[in-house]
Amino acid sequence: MCKQKSNMIFLLGAGRSGSTLLYKLLSMHSKVGYISSYNNHFPNFVPTAYTNRWLSNRLTLKRSVWFERSGNAHGFQRSLFKRLIPWPVEGENIYARAGIPLFEAESQAKGDKPAQRFRESMLRLAQQQGADSMVSKRVANNRRIPWLQKAFPEAKFIHLIRDGRDVAHSFTQVNWWHDDARVWWANKTMRELKADGWDELSVTAKTWVEAVTIVDAALGKITDEKVLHVRYEDLLKTPLVVLEHILQFMEIAPNSDYIEQVQSIGLKPVRSKWKQAWQPQAYEKVLQQQQTLLEQLGYL
Numbered sequence: 681m682c683k684q685k686s687n688m689i690f691l692l693g694a695g696r697s698g699s700t701l702l703y704k705l706l707s708m709h710s711k712v713g714y715i716s717s718y719n720n721h722f723p724n725f726v727p728t729a730y731t732n733r734w735l736s737n738r739l740t741l742k743r744s745v746w747f748e749r750s751g752n753a754h755g756f757q758r759s760l761f762k763r764l765i766p767w768p769v770e771g772e773n774i775y776a777r778a779g780i781p782l783f784e785a786e787s788q789a790k791g792d793k794p795a796q797r798f799r800e801s802m803l804r805l806a807q808q809q810g811a812d813s814m815v816s817k818r819v820a821n822n823r824r825i826p827w828l829q830k831a832f833p834e835a836k837f838i839h840l841i842r843d844g845r846d847v848a849h850s851f852t853q854v855n856w857w858h859d860d861a862r863v864w865w866a867n868k869t870m871r872e873l874k875a876d877g878w879d880e881l882s883v884t885a886k887t888w889v890e891a892v893t894i895v896d897a898a899l900g901k902i903t904d905e906k907v908l909h910v911r912y913e914d915l916l917k918t919p920l921v922v923l924e925h926i927l928q929f930m931e932i933a934p935n936s937d938y939i940e941q942v943q944s945i946g947l948k949p950v951r952s953k954w955k956q957a958w959q960p961q962a963y964e965k966v967l968q969q970q971q972t973l974l975e976q977l978g979y980l
Contacts, residue, residue, distance in 0.1 A: 694891035713811025715771030
């Protein structure tokens with residue numbers, strides 16, 4: 681396996697926990713590399729990585745393209761020009777081409793080659809981008825931590841945690857959570873789970889519990905200095921304080937240009953929409969799945 685060192689950071693967290701926002705905030709720093717939309721579509725075409733390098737010091741352009749004027753970082757329409765600018769993406773093609781499995785059941789007889797190929801791909805991207813640190817956000821990585829460690833024994837991990845009630849409500853608002861969607865912890869589609877007596881809200885609530893639990897279990901086997909737990913609510917309340925702490929963990933120094941662009945996004949706490957959306961019966965369904973973990977994390 682390649683012995684070259686790299687400051688590799690993996691951003692973990694349940695879906696709908698704000699990881700896209702944090703991923704973009706970190707990638708906006710000129711010294712942080714990432715998998716871009718071009719890298720993902722053309723993983724073996726070297727010049728695509730240099731587009732990230734061209735963009736690295738253009739923080740104002742990143743702010744304009746990666747975020748809405750209001751500061752929203754997810755799910756908004758982009759002009760043709762903005763679609764041509766590289767974006768930080770999850771980059772599953774990079775993982776898939778290396779042979780990193782999506783599920784542990786697929787890991788049999790894989791050997792070390794997928795981890796080696798993945799390491800080489802990410803190191804190459806980091807070098808081509810001129811990045812001091814490389815950050816990768818992929819929701820599926822919540823259940824692939826042993827593979828990430830195999831590829832990067834020196835890697836650090838950031839676990840972003842959000843109130844599970846907000847996560848459950850957010851899941852019900854996205855159009856890809858349909859009957860044919862496969863729920864990873866059950867290995868069944870939503871339609872199949874409904875046939876078993878589950879309802880959508882209970883499934884989304886349990887998905888948060890399963891994601892947080894599997895990440896915590898895997899990170900519990902890693903030394904503390906390589907793990908950082910961050911609350912989404914703290915990120916919105918004091919973004920500069922939290923980001924400075926994260927960047928210090930990543931061994932990256934914030935600068936005035938970066939701070940200015942982060943401030944321009946105008947992050948601030950948001951009201952929990954589930955409080956208005958759910959009737960008591962719906963809230964009880966969520967608590968049946970989440971109460972123990974919510975209490976452990978101090979949300980109740």
